[in-house]
Amino acid sequence: MLVLVSPAKTLDFENPSPTQKYTQPQLLKYSEQLISVCRELTAIDIAKLMKVSDKIAGLNVARFTQWQPNFTLDNAKQAIFAFRGDVYTGLDADSLTANELDKTQSTLRILSGLYGVLKPLDLMQPYRLEMGISLGNAKGKNLYQFWDSRITETLNTELDDDTIVVNLASNEYFKSVKPKLLKGNLITPVFKDCKAGKYKVISFYAKKARGMMARFIVQNDIQTRDQLEAFDAVGYRYSAEESTFNTPVFLRAEQS
Template sequence: MLFLLSPAKSLDYDTPLPDGLPHTTPQFVAQSTALIEVLRTQSPPQVASLMALSDTLAALNVARYQAWRPRFTASNSRQALLAFNGDVYEGLNARTLSLDDLGWAQSHVAILSGLYGVLRPLDRMQPYRLEMGTRLATANGKNLYQFWGSQIAEHLNTRLRAHDAKAGTPVVINLASQEYFKSVDRKALKARVVECVFEDWKGDGYKIISFYAKRARGLMARYAITHRLATPHQLEGFDLDGYAFAPASSEPERLVFRRKAPMA
């Protein structure tokens, strides 16, 4: 199985990393370089308008585009799973994973990215801001979905063949947002897709609450990593932070997890 995650807007390039942490290079550097070349033509006001950013954030990201290089080093980048710092990654809490855990994640987790296409957890990543839904025009089309086309799905197919060759039908567990999962060409993807839904009790019923759902996606990824999950059925044992599988509300391709109240 392969677990898909969205990236995060918040980044952490300041917290020290352990010595000797393994790293790899992103697999779509040529495509990222092409996108950076387009982004470098944008002024701070244009970036602010394109991405709905404040002037301060626009200026920060214009500087990032100018500093970006096709060579990834310890001084200009860090492993993606340890660089992202949003709600999903707080739930995943990668800094407390063992080296063996990170090695398993490297083979079974894929982070979708507007700039990098797909990142493995240990791929070095330079800081950036480029959400997948951005309408950035390139030679490939009017937005990033057209830019990436079927490349992301084909990459996932390759990874699934490498690790699920003897496991029957390949399975993708979608823990990414719809904005990012739309970048996966479903016609090109040769895998069964299972979605995980996280609901909390609010008022008079169970509802998806964005903040809690994002964190739960990270918790599910962590559960998969630490338990070395190999089948969708094993996901049903997920019980972190008070969540429990809700079989009556679930379907084979849509697993629902619920909790009455957030953990203190």
Template sequence: MLVIVSPAKKLDFETSSPISDFVEPKFIEKSKELIRDLRKCSPAEVSKMMKLSEALTDLNVQRYKSFKTPFTPKNAKQAIFSFKGDTYVGFDAETLSAPQIKYAQKHMRILSGLYGVLSPLELIQPYRLEMGTKFSCNGSKNLYEFWKSDLTSELNSILKKEKVLVNCASTEYSGAVNFSAIDGRVVTPVFKDKKNDQYKIISFFAKKARGMMARYIVENKVTEVEDLKNFGSDGYAFSESMSSENEFVFTRG
């Protein structure tokens, strides 16, 4: 079983990593192509393209300038300990053991606008480049086109052994995968909370729950699709009536 998740805008490069193991990014040459073209953008263009404040624009323009290879633990950090958004609050990598992180390294991937697809221990440098950004590079009209073939091929290479892909990524990021070409079963967990007597997807809660599902898979070394239905973190429970063959709905409230 392989689980995919989205990255996060919130980053932590101040706290040291709890483990020293690392891997160099697999698609760093493509990342360098993106950085090359991002450096050509003026601050005004970056601000408009990414809808950023002046302070965030300046920060990210500086990040593009500071991007430097080769990546080492001195100038970069493992992806799983760098992202700090809602999904990563749910995943809570810092409380996993070294063997559990090693398991995640084989069974989890993070989709990224700059790095394509990352294993948990691949090094990254701080950046902002969301997959949905209207940015063309090297003949591709957008990042979906730039990454889709490589992302799909990379996931398929892992699925030769794993057979099942659990899609815990957001729509923005999962859109970079050509699911019709995926060689395996794709299962998408959906998390709904009760609001005004109706079950709805509430973004903040859903993001955190997707991280908790990824952790559940890693902690329990889940291999069977049916075992996903036993997920019950934070009060969620599987809903048979709302679910379909490959969309598993979990409700709370």
């Protein structure tokens, strides 16, 4: 089973990681190409492109300037501990055991605008480059055109036709994957919360639920689509009535 998740805007490069183990990203030569493009941008360009404040734009000018590809534990951090945000709150990697952390390395893949695909223990340097932005580059007008089929091809090296691929990434990031070219059986869980008597996807809750499902898969050595139905964290329950094979739906009662 392979699980896909999105990265996060919020980063933590202040606190130490609980492990010294690390690996290197597979697609760094492409990251270097994007960094070269980003170094041509001014703070004003970045503020407009990313729709961020002048302060955040300035921070990212500095990040692009300082980025260099010889990653070590002194100048970089493992991705699973560097990313913070709702998905990673749900995943709670800091509390995983050493064996569970090893399991994430073979099970979890993080889609990234800058790095393409990251394993949890891949080192990364801080950045902000969301997959959906319109960053012109040698391959086209955005990052989807830049990455083209490279992300899918990278994932396919770890898949066969029978592998279950659990898509817990956002639409923005999963658009970087080409489902028709992807090996395996694609499963996209949906998490709905009751609001005013109706079930709907509420982004804040759904992001945390995706992280919790990733944790559930790792901790319980989930291997099949049917085993996913047992997921019941924080009140979610599988709904056979609303689900299809490829889209299992989990419902939760209204939160007080």
